[in-house]
Amino acid sequence: MLRKEEILERTSNGLSVFKHYVPGNWRIGRNFLNPLYEDNKASCNIYFDRRSGIYKMKDFGNDNYSGDCFFFVGQLKGLDCNNSMDFIKILETIDRDLGLGLTTSNPIPVTRTSCRIVDDIPEETPEKESKPYQFREQKFPLAELMYWQQYGITPEVLELYKVCSLRDFQSITADGTPFTYTSSVTEPMYGYKNKRYIKLYRPFSKTRFLYGGNFGENYCFGLEQLPAKGDTLFITGGEKDVMSLAAHGFHAICFNSETVAIPPTLIYKLTFRFKHIILLYDTDKTGKESARKQEKQLEEFGIKRLLLPLSGTKEEKDISDYFKAGNTREDFLKLFIEFLDNLYSDTLIMLKSCEIDFNNP
Structure with missing residues (x-):
């Protein structure tokens, strides 16, 4: 069975995949037009991510089109990286199109050029150019x-x-x-x-x-307005959501988009200031998928996600729309308390099975 590690090993950590599928004479770290959509501003580039040890594509104009080589090929072929069957098809496509020979048990040899390419890249993430304004x-x-x-x-x-x-x-x-x-x-x-x-x-x-x-990679709206200590902090999808929550008496922050990776170091620091940190993303497809992904990546910090009772349409998908529809602070507070009750009741049920019967140890 194909493994992504085998493909990364034979494609210079994904760089050869990008070189095969991305048209034009682009260069690492230099912006070019994203081929995944009708892009009219060169704000996309390929860079080496030292944290994961692979090459990735970053689109500063639309972060929904940022990802590794498997994500990129999936987008080209209409396949979903998060679907196991689709991911296998992505691996097979790369193996076939690049002639890696992995499925034919006749793989091409691994050369040392991949190691040299990696060592030559000093940047961990692409630098966003500072625009005069x-x-x-x-x-x-x-x-x-x-x-x-x-x-x-x-x-x-x-x-x-x-x-x-x-x-x-x-x-x-x-x-x-x-x-x-x-x-x-x-x-x-x-x-x-x-x-x-x-x-x-x-x-x-x-x-x-x-x-x-230039706000770099650490954009976090609402961070400086947070108190030193608090009970609950919500991580939302946008600035308007942050302010809408603040106007109703709740603490909140957001990053540049729901698809941006949340810095674990920042969350670690915030766990000392807030008892609960809750993901409160949009209820559309992108918001739900991003919330699940962020919850899994931040699992060690006890981050949970709350799904709003909204339809997920353009007019009804986030906490701002929730309050716009006439819901009050008390309505949201009741919704949140029910969420906590369900969360902790499930935890208590699991702990119940671990209790010791001292009368019959």
């Missing part, structure tokens, strides 16, 4: 305040989390072409500000998110 703020128009208010987010919460209304924003594309976005009644524009960067949120535009500056 300028913007002008404006006072929140009433219509924009009403937009945030439907999620329970007040002007005080917006100020606390350093959210501003933007009149315009100027930056450059990946190829150096300057561009300007201007706010309008139909396409408002907001900024999540930081000293080193700004992340734009355009809820009604085709390009909803973009950034200026």
